[in-house]
Structures are given as C-alpha cells and as structure tokens.
Amino acid sequence: MKTSEDLPLHQRLGAEFLRRIESGEWPEGKPVPSESQLCAEFGTSRGPVRQALAMLRSAGSLVGGRGKPPVARRTTPSQPFGTFLSFTQWARTIGREPGQSTVEVARRRASAETAVRLGLAEGEPVVELVRLRLLDGVPAMLERSTFVHEVGRILFDFDPDSGSVYQELLRREVDLHHARHTIDAVAAGPRDAELLRVAAGDPLLRVRRLTTSRQGVPLEDADDRYLPAMATFTIENTVEGRTVIGRYRTEED
C-alpha cells in the first residue's frame, strides 16, 4: 500500500479508525464492523487490524468485545504534557490571553528544602523566578519557580515577560520529560495577597511541581498558587485504570 504516508500499517489503521469514531462515522454506542470486514476493506490480515483496535481499546475509545464486536465510545482527551505544564499554552487552549509580570529573577544559593527536592547540596547555585501570571490581564496565579543552575542560566538570556519559559527551554533542547504535581490548599501569605490582590488568609490552590529529565534528574521545583476562582484541576478515572487529567478555568456549571 503505502499510499498516503510512510507510517506502519497498524498505525495508519488506528488513525483511520479513530477518525471514524470522532467523526461519528462509527456512531457512539454502536458496534463497529467486525475484524474480518475491516480486513476485507483494507486488504490486510488480522494482525494489524487487531493492533489498531487494541490501541483504541487502551485509549478507551473502544469497549466490550469477546464474542460481540466492540462498541465505539468518544472520550474526553487528556490534555497534552505541554498544555499541562505551560501556563501560556494552557491559557490559549481555554481561549484566554496569557500575560505575566516578572517580580524577580535571581541567581542565589539553594535553601535546605529546595536543595533536597532538586537533589542538590545546600548552597549550590540555583535560579529563582517569581512571576505573576495573568488571564486577560487579571491576576490568576503566582508562580515561584526554582531551576537548577544549568537550566536557569538560560533565563538570563531570555525576557520572562515576553512569553513562555517552557517553550524557550524546549527550544534550547532542555529535556523536560516528566512532571509531578502535588496539589493542596494554603492560606494567602502577605506577599501572595498583595500580588494577587486578595486578602491575606484567603484560600489559594497550590500546585507544587517537580519537573525532571528523561533520566529522572530534577530540573525545576515550582510552587504555583492559583486563585480558586480562576482555575481548577480535574482528574477522570475509570475502573479499567484509564486516567485523564486537565486544568480548566473555573466556572459554575
């Protein structure tokens, strides 16, 4: 075959099947064509067809089977890594204009806590970045980010008011690969309150983020404090173990 693209057959089949589900060509809740029919239609053997179906199954777009043909199911897509990591990208996906005003960018020595989290010795140089993040010009989040020096020094060649640090780091081929977000709630401190323009003591949604490279080397330790009125996090999971995550603008439904 190799008509359109040069991808392996089962990947092209998977993409085609997914297109049919999302376009409604294979209606949600109704059984999809049988494997033999698909084999006949694409002139292939059962193997690639089954690989493609397995892919969709693990993504949750197909359920059922065993005796009867599986049924299609449209699923809410998980937000991609970049969207979840970058405030700028996230803001755009929810149709808002991101903004930022840098409070501070400084090279200093790692505090005890930070050193532990970043796997450094206390006193090693790190780069701290504090920015107030805006949505459509309104304060939404206060970001305190600490980078290991090797990564952070890039920031001195970069104007953090001009856009996405995340994209700049990617462009410089920093291997941001894995992130762990820990979510809790804190009361706004005096500094938080002043910058976010709320009263001291008001509840904030805090996300501490540890970003690491592919090998697990810590690169960034961040403390983001959101106004609860501006953003929420969602987790969707099922008994089968599929999980999708998202960050959304807060709004009453």
Next chain:
Amino acid sequence: MKTSEDLPLHQRLGAEFLRRIESGEWPEGKPVPSESQLCAEFGTSRGPVRQALAMLRSAGSLVGGRGKPPVARRTTPSQPFGTFLSFTQWARTIGREPGQSTVEVARRRASAETAVRLGLAEGEPVVELVRLRLLDGVPAMLERSTFVHEVGRILFDFDPDSGSVYQELLRREVDLHHARHTIDAVAAGPRDAELLRVAAGDPLLRVRRLTTSRQGVPLEDADDRYLPAMATFTIENTVEGRTVIGRYRTEED
C-alpha cells in the same frame, strides 16, 4: 502448560515480568533479556512474550527498543480506582485507621444545582449523606454526598458509620465505573469549621466528584473538603502521555 493459574499465557508472562522488574531481578536501567531468550525460557512462541512486553511498555515499565533490548524502569503505580474513590480503602493503604461519624443521612428533593449535575429534574428525590471522615480518630475530611434515589435508598439499609459506603454499593452491584474529580480550594464555612475543628475562613482542599455508571448515567455528586494538612493529590505525567494519579497523606519531605 496451565501450571499455576488459569489465566491466558501472555497475562501470566506479563505478571511475571512485572514481578521481576519490581523485585529488582531485572535491574532498573539495564536491558531486559531478549525476546528469543524469554521464548526459550518459558517455552512459548514470540506472540505472548511480545503481548506481555507491550503491556508493560504501555504501563511505562519498559522503555526503548527497536534494535536494542528494552530497558526496565520502575514506575510509581497509579492508585487503583477503588483506592481513589473510597476514603476507607485509601486510609488503609497509607497505614491509617479510617473512621467516620455520620452527621446526616436524609431523603430530600434535589436542589437546582444538584439536579443539573445529576441530570435530574429539580425536586426529584435524592439521598444526601454528610459524614465527617477521620484518620486515626482525627478529623480529616468533611464529605457531602448526594446520590440519585435509586442508589441512595440502599443507604437506608446500611449503617454509614460501620464502614465503606463504596464497598457496600459495589456489593449491591451498583455499577460505579467512572469518576470525575474537580479540585479547588475554598474557605471553611461556619459548619465546616465547627466539624473539622478549624477556624472559619481557613483554607480547605475541595474535591467535587461526579460518579457515573458505565453508560455515563450520574449516580453520585459529592463535595469533599479536606484539611490540607491531612491529604494532598498528586498528578504525574510525561511527554509520552502516561498519567498516574494518587492521593497521599500530607507530609513534609
């Protein structure tokens, strides 16, 4: 074969491989034996071995491949659905003793908001359950749960002080299949403050949960308010799109 269990071959292989990774028998970061070696060891063909490896690969326990043998990688396991849904199960996994004192269980008419979320008409009967959840006897979370009547009526035959509502519902074959958790922060109201023994206005971590059946029919709408000192949520994600979630006891690291 069928020596030990009656599971399909590739599932037994997958379980065995996973055991070897987690036990360190296949050290992290080092290549695992080649497919042919595994075939020889287990006296099977390449198919089941590859299925098992694919399973581990999609779970993130194996990386690499194509030409060189894949590399083992221990991953933090995602908490299973039940652990994430049930306070009782969760408490046990972190080595604490769960407890609860029921504040109220009542059959009443759905408010406008609740009706929307549960997909009911305003005024339809629902069952509301309010419980204070404890960890080792200390207040940790205030749970306000609203069930559709068909599910909630089960609760009248059940003592909610005696343990896990979730397990009871499963036992009665209620099809709890899918849950969406929305996380934000709120200030403790007077009632929250009194029950959780904090000051009014203190920050609480709020998780609103909509639990649905396999077909997507809403069954439960809940509002859980955690003391931030007692629990945090974590999200781990990678560029490849794998996501694992967890709820943990708060502790300084």
Next chain:
DNA sequence: AGTCAAGAGATGTATGTACAAGTTACCGGC
C-alpha cells in the same frame, strides 16, 4: 407458544514464518 440445544459467527489466544529496520561488535584496509 415456550424452551433448550445446536450452530454460525465473532473475538481471544497461540504458533510459525518471513522480512524490514535498527544497533552493536568485529575485522580488515588505509
């Protein structure tokens, strides 16, 4: 008309074969 069993058809599982494509190590030529 109702019930149960057989059978057709579907997916799940497993084997064997073949070739393509990538990685590594070795070995000879310069």
Next chain:
DNA sequence: GCCGGTAACTTGTACATACATCTCTTGACT
C-alpha cells in the same frame, strides 16, 4: 591507530493458520 563496512543479533511489522471461548440466532422439540 583510525575509519568504515559488514555480519550478527535484536526488535518491529506483517501474514497465515488453528483452536478456544463467548454471543446470538435459528430451529427443532415439548
């Protein structure tokens, strides 16, 4: 000694086949 090509090995992809197991329908029997 360095470089480059080749050979061996590994995984990725694809096909053909066979049988197990489950579902649903059909049809015969009661």
